[in-house]
Amino acid sequence: MKTLAKxxxxxxxxxxxxxxxxxxxxxxxxxxxxxxxxxxWFVRMDEGVKAFxxxxxxxxxxxVGPAQADAAQQARIIEDLVAKGVSAIAVVPxxxxxxxxxxxxxxxxxxxxxxxxxxxxxxxDADIEAFDNAxxxxxxxxxLAECMGGEGKWTSFVGSLGSLTHNIWADxxxxxxxxxxxxxxxxAAKNESFNDANKAYDKAKEILRAYxxxxxxxxxxxxxxIGIGRAxxxxxxxxxxxVYGLGLPKDTGPYLESGAVNRIYFWDPKDAGYxxxxxxxxxxxxxxxxxGADLGVPGYNAxxxxxxxxxxxxxxxxxxxxVGKDEYKNYPF
Amino acid sequence: MIKTADRQTVxxxxxxxxxxxxxxxxxxxxxxxxxxxxxxxxxxxELGLLALGVALAMISGNGGIDLSGxxxxxxxxxxxxxxxxxxxxxxxAPMAFSWTFAGIALCVGxxxxxxxxxxxxxxxxxxLIATLGTQLLFTxxxxxxxxxxxxxxxxxPPLDDFGNLPVLGVPLCFALFVLIAGLIGYLLRFTPFGxxxxxxxxxxxxxxxxxxxVKRMIVITYxxxxxxxxxxxxxxxxxxxxxxxxxxxxxxxxxxxxxxxxGVKPEGGYGRVLCVLLAxxxxxxLSSLFNFLGISNFFRDLAWGVLLLAxxxxxxxxxxxxxxxxx
Numbered sequence: 001m002k003t004l005a006k007x008x009x010x011x012x013x014x015x016x017x018x019x020x021x022x023x024x025x026x027x028x029x030x031x032x033x034x035x036x037x038x039x040x041w042f043v044r045m046d047e048g049v050k051a052f053x054x055x056x057x058x059x060x061x062x063x064v065g066p067a068q069a070d071a072a073q074q075a076r077i078i079e080d081l082v083a084k085g086v087s088a089i090a091v092v093p094x095x096x097x098x099x100x101x102x103x104x105x106x107x108x109x110x111x112x113x114x115x116x117x118x119x120x121x122x123x124x125d126a127d128i129e130a131f132d133n134a135x136x137x138x139x140x141x142x143x144l145a146e147c148m149g150g151e152g153k154w155t156s157f158v159g160s161l162g163s164l165t166h167n168i169w170a171d172x173x174x175x176x177x178x179x180x181x182x183x184x185x186x187x188a189a190k191n192e193s194f195n196d197a198n199k200a201y202d203k204a205k206e207i208l209r210a211y212x213x214x215x216x217x218x219x220x221x222x223x224x225x226i227g228i229g230r231a232x233x234x235x236x237x238x239x240x241x242x243v244y245g246l247g248l249p250k251d252t253g254p255y256l257e258s259g260a261v262n263r264i265y266f267w268d269p270k271d272a273g274y275x276x277x278x279x280x281x282x283x284x285x286x287x288x289x290x291x292g293a294d295l296g297v298p299g300y301n302a303x304x305x306x307x308x309x310x311x312x313x314x315x316x317x318x319x320x321x322x323v324g325k326d327e328y329k330n331y332p333f
Numbered sequence: 334m335i336k337t338a339d340r341q342t343v344x345x346x347x348x349x350x351x352x353x354x355x356x357x358x359x360x361x362x363x364x365x366x367x368x369x370x371x372x373x374x375x376x377x378x379e380l381g382l383l384a385l386g387v388a389l390a391m392i393s394g395n396g397g398i399d400l401s402g403x404x405x406x407x408x409x410x411x412x413x414x415x416x417x418x419x420x421x422x423x424x425x426a427p428m429a430f431s432w433t434f435a436g437i438a439l440c441v442g443x444x445x446x447x448x449x450x451x452x453x454x455x456x457x458x459x460x461l462i463a464t465l466g467t468q469l470l471f472t473x474x475x476x477x478x479x480x481x482x483x484x485x486x487x488x489x490p491p492l493d494d495f496g497n498l499p500v501l502g503v504p505l506c507f508a509l510f511v512l513i514a515g516l517i518g519y520l521l522r523f524t525p526f527g528x529x530x531x532x533x534x535x536x537x538x539x540x541x542x543x544x545x546x547v548k549r550m551i552v553i554t555y556x557x558x559x560x561x562x563x564x565x566x567x568x569x570x571x572x573x574x575x576x577x578x579x580x581x582x583x584x585x586x587x588x589x590x591x592x593x594x595x596g597v598k599p600e601g602g603y604g605r606v607l608c609v610l611l612a613x614x615x616x617x618x619l620s621s622l623f624n625f626l627g628i629s630n631f632f633r634d635l636a637w638g639v640l641l642l643a644x645x646x647x648x649x650x651x652x653x654x655x656x657x658x659x660x
Contacts, residue, residue, distance in 0.1 A: 071573075
């Protein structure tokens with residue numbers, strides 16, 4: 001009798017825990033694994049995955065991710081998905097190196113692997129990069145040059161001298177300015193903000209003191225423009241100094257409104273989420289993605305395809321978005 | 334006391350069975366096929382070894398806990414790889430490299446554990462503070478050695494096999510984990526060391542007056558914790574194929590959860606290895622089940638909380654009273 005009571009009690013608890021769970025389905029399934037659940041960037045990515053799911057009856061597409069930003073948790077989720085037997089996994093790796101083992105096992109089980117922002121991954125069928133980094137840096141600098149009228153002193157910010165992409169953007173911007181606008185003079189290049197808006201603010205204040213006639217700033221970390229914008233606002237230089245750089249619409253909104261930041265550049269995670277699933281579906285169908293292919297997503301209409309570090313390919317779009325005061329509200333993240 | 338202990342074992346075993354059955358019903362046959370069972374088993378050791386370390390520290394009493402486990406595991410993996418790959422390149426003799434790697438990792442683990450033990454035993458620091466300090470120390474050294482980026486081991490067949498290959502249906506790393514758990518279980522139950530450790534945890538003053546070498550016991554206990562952490566580090570390196578200072582940063586609290594779920598008394602003096610093992614497998618299966626069903630990882634944390642509360646309740650409330658048929 002005691003055992004029965006224990007069984008009943010335990011069964012109730014177990015029942016409560018699994019209540020509301022859905023039955024697994026058997027149609028083709030693509031699971032997108034992100035770095036962390038609930039963060040603005042990946043909530044926006046989820047919209048893209050959901051849109052793909054709605055557009056494709058035959059494919060089940062969902063997004064999952066760990067509750068903590070930990071490479072170990074991400075690896076565990078993928079490991080379970082491999083055992084579950086999904087058709088394809090699209091992953092935004094927390095730490096590409098930490099996933100190589102589990103992704104190799106996934107491929108050995110016949111599961112297709114698509115990565116995003118992980119061009120060093122060996123065990124993937126395809127990796128998707130939103131754009132060519134040098135072109136992105138030139139694009140930001142073109143905007144800055146236009147605002148400055150091609151003349152005057154300007155400087156650049158990077159998250160840190162160790163972050164590869166930031167340095168490519170800043171260097172490409174500097175090259176473009178030197179080649180196309182001889183009137184532009186780069187001073188105190190590549191200030192480090194350490195991905196901290198307060199440090200960017202302090203650095204920008206120093207620069208405004210050291211170069212009172214400075215005309216332009218190019219930011220690289222998403223918070224650079226916020227710190228610079230604040231310094232420009234406080235110095236009463238809104239409209240006199242041009243601020244351009246990577247930024248997120250919601251965070252930078254107030255500075256775009258006040259005019260302290262002129263224009264921000266980024267890529268839309270919604271499109272990235274959608275296009276990862278498009279590529280996964282193509283790989284599953286055995287279709288080859290050739291250079292110049294149109295993936296049917298804005299910014300990925302004529303992609304560049306190159307050979308990756310492993311057997312897979314690297315697909316590169318031109319999926320940057322730039323917004324100013326009037327358009328930033330269209331991107332709620 | 335014995336009755337409570339048995340009830341706990343039965344309860345934990347039941348949870349394991351229930352989750353497995355629920356998985357088979359809800360997630361389909363895939364959940365209970367041999368591949369998934371192997372995958373789940375291979376995922377247990379990382380956390381299970383750390384939880385055993387926490388359990389040992391807790392049993393030793395005096396607010397014993399080991400927060401530095403995962404940091405030491407990562408440091409052991411990083412140091413071992415950096416040193417071993419300098420002594421002999423992994424490509425030339427993979428097997429010899431793997432053994433060298435494991436040997437160095439164990440040495441680092443032992444050293445780290447000894448630092449913890451000596452600090453707690455001889456400087457009188459609270460274990461919580463001491464291991465928090467060494468956690469930062471170990472992490473700091475690991476960041477310094479690697480400049481904060483992950484170090485890829487490349488594909489080293491013997492190490493990869495250890496992390497993933499099933500032999501007679503059982504993944505090697507899980508077999509090693511069970512073996513280690515068995516050794517520690519034996520140590521706690523049938524050796525003078527185990528008996529003394531339980532006494533020390535129950536009442537330190539009485540233990541000291543009873544002639545138990547308190548300081549030496551504490552140093553040995555934390556040294557074992559360190560070795561367990563380094564084994565976890567070897568498992569992590571072999572399964573992930575890379576080492577990084579912040580891998581498994583969420584493990585600290587989960588390891589403590591497993592130990593408490595396994596009925597180890599946080600105030601010291603009591604704990605059973607079998608229960609810790611069952612708690613680790615239960616949590617693993619539950620977490621895998623949620624991933625199978627696509628349930629949010631936030632809900633998983635909630636479920637673990639419910640499980641912990643249910644377990645604490647089951648040890649104190651006699652459910653049979655409520656389910657007794659009316660006469």
